[in-house]
Amino acid sequence: MIYVENLHKYFGDLQVLKGIDQHIARGEKLAVIGPSGSGKSTFLRCLNMLEIPTKGKITVDGEEITQHGIDLNRIRQKMGMVFQQFNLFPHKTVMGNITMAPMTLKKLSKAEAEKKAEELLKRVGLLEKADAYPAQLSGGQKQRIAIARALAMEPEIMLFDEPTSALDPEMVGEVLEVMTDLAKAGMTMVVVTHEMGFAREVANRVLFMDGGHIVEEGTPEEIFEHPQNERTREFLRKVL
Amino acid sequence: MEWISSHWANFCNDFYTNLIYADRWKQLIGGLGVTLQLTLAAIVIGTVLGIILAFMKMSDWKWLSIPAKAYIEIIRGTPTTVQLLIMYMGVFATVSAPKWIIAGLAFGLNSAAYVAEIVRGGVESVDHGQVEAGRSLGFSKLQTTMKIVLPQAVKIALPTYTSEFIVLLKETSIAGYIAMEDLTKVASMITSRTFNAWFPLLTAALIYFTMTFTLSKIFGRLERRLRKSDIR
Numbered sequence A: 001m002i003y004v005e006n007l008h009k010y011f012g013d014l015q016v017l018k019g020i021d022q023h024i025a026r027g028e029k030l031a032v033i034g035p036s037g038s039g040k041s042t043f044l045r046c047l048n049m050l051e052i053p054t055k056g057k058i059t060v061d062g063e064e065i066t067q068h069g070i071d072l073n074r075i076r077q078k079m080g081m082v083f084q085q086f087n088l089f090p091h092k093t094v095m096g097n098i099t100m101a102p103m104t105l106k107k108l109s110k111a112e113a114e115k116k117a118e119e120l121l122k123r124v125g126l127l128e129k130a131d132a133y134p135a136q137l138s139g140g141q142k143q144r145i146a147i148a149r150a151l152a153m154e155p156e157i158m159l160f161d162e163p164t165s166a167l168d169p170e171m172v173g174e175v176l177e178v179m180t181d182l183a184k185a186g187m188t189m190v191v192v193t194h195e196m197g198f199a200r201e202v203a204n205r206v207l208f209m210d211g212g213h214i215v216e217e218g219t220p221e222e223i224f225e226h227p228q229n230e231r232t233r234e235f236l237r238k239v240l
Numbered sequence B: 001m002e003w004i005s006s007h008w009a010n011f012c013n014d015f016y017t018n019l020i021y022a023d024r025w026k027q028l029i030g031g032l033g034v035t036l037q038l039t040l041a042a043i044v045i046g047t048v049l050g051i052i053l054a055f056m057k058m059s060d061w062k063w064l065s066i067p068a069k070a071y072i073e074i075i076r077g078t079p080t081t082v083q084l085l086i087m088y089m090g091v092f093a094t095v096s097a098p099k100w101i102i103a104g105l106a107f108g109l110n111s112a113a114y115v116a117e118i119v120r121g122g123v124e125s126v127d128h129g130q131v132e133a134g135r136s137l138g139f140s141k142l143q144t145t146m147k148i149v150l151p152q153a154v155k156i157a158l159p160t161y162t163s164e165f166i167v168l169l170k171e172t173s174i175a176g177y178i179a180m181e182d183l184t185k186v187a188s189m190i191t192s193r194t195f196n197a198w199f200p201l202l203t204a205a206l207i208y209f210t211m212t213f214t215l216s217k218i219f220g221r222l223e224r225r226l227r228k229s230d231i232r
Helices: A039-048 A073-078 A093-104 A110-123 A140-150 A169-184 A196-202 A218-224 A230-239 B002-057 B063-078 B080-091 B099-122 B128-137 B141-178 B182-193 B198-230
Strands: A002-011 A012-023 A029-033 A055-060 A079-082 A157-161 A190-193 A203-212 A212-218
Touching: A002 A029, A002 A039, A012 A039, A012 A212, A029 A039, A029 A196, A039 A055, A039 A073, A039 A190, A039 A203, A039 B099, A073 A093, A073 B128, A079 A140, A079 B128, A079 B182, A093 A110, A093 B128, A110 B099, A140 A157, A140 B128, A157 B198, A169 A196, A169 B002, A190 A230, A190 B080, A196 A212, A196 A218, A196 B182, A203 A230, A203 B182, A212 A218, A212 A230, A218 A230, B002 B063, B002 B099, B002 B182, B002 B198, B063 B099, B080 B099, B080 B141, B099 B141, B128 B141, B182 B198
Parallel strands: A029 A190, A029 A203, A079 A157, A157 A190
Antiparallel strands: A002 A012, A002 A055, A203 A212
């Protein structure tokens, strides 16, 4: 579904990604782990071109999205993204947040969009918050709404950029639960995370990144039980 | 007792000579009309052009941002009175146009520079994560600006915009420099006829204050309505 070839990214003189090659298959749940500054968020943000790669090629559903002049807005509609800082629209109610993109971009009527939004709110367990504003929600609730907002565009793949890192510990569970349900429903997911439990339980493949490289990849069992690389072992010793 | 009644008689006399005699109150109302006309013309021109200038200044294209930056610096760095005189005696020296258009344009072009900075401040204070969230959903740059950034920027910029509106209203009082009979000019004309400094000028001051106070109340209400989404 997504092919990444020889992906490089520089911020000024700083090289953040040093040649990444990956294939993410439909239905796959990929967890990306690694120390801060390893390039994992940048890698994720390149997948929907929020960061423009300096070099390399990314193909989504057979379309090369790194080529000049491609309609990124259309491609991004099928790639949902969830951010560490939630980024809900503060001037819109929960309902407004979820219905805005489908009504504008998919030309759904208000009634259709709201019906769809209600289903999604039920799915994330927040139907009663439809008329609330983001400022009235807890962090965990905000993130569940952010997931619902992304799902409202019926994406084929969901990208999660450290979705639980800004949450109070007691709220991490509710967000991971929604993500686990989503994984079980067959969604293709790429998750940059520090939640090793989630990576181990839900992912079917784990990438360990360090210094702009993918140092090691494999099934959760291979990575967590039998890491081959010394840096992987060292990282896991620190976080587990 | 006698002291009070003599002062009261003086007051009544001044009130009559400064406001009633020779229909002077009508002159003041005419002046008020000119002031309002200038303010309205200027705020419309200033707001529209100001928004355009703000986005020009924020543009990545140098040939859009540099002219906008230069314009803003020059306008802010020179006195409004000088700008008004240049407009009247320079730009419109050979072209005939109603004075209120000349002055409205001068005040509007001046205000645009300040509005541009207010709008830019508002837009730039919206968290960049908002733009990323919008773009990640598939909104274009323009859609993200219109639907996500601007509504939040307006809320942030509104208090400063209110101040600019009030400043503009008061600044039209220099229209007398090009012999327009606005509220201030009329009041000073009455003073020079009646040799009474207090009555006409305090009346003008009171009218200005009533207008600016009303404006700040109206915008204050608007602000509270926009802040509805911040209530926790």
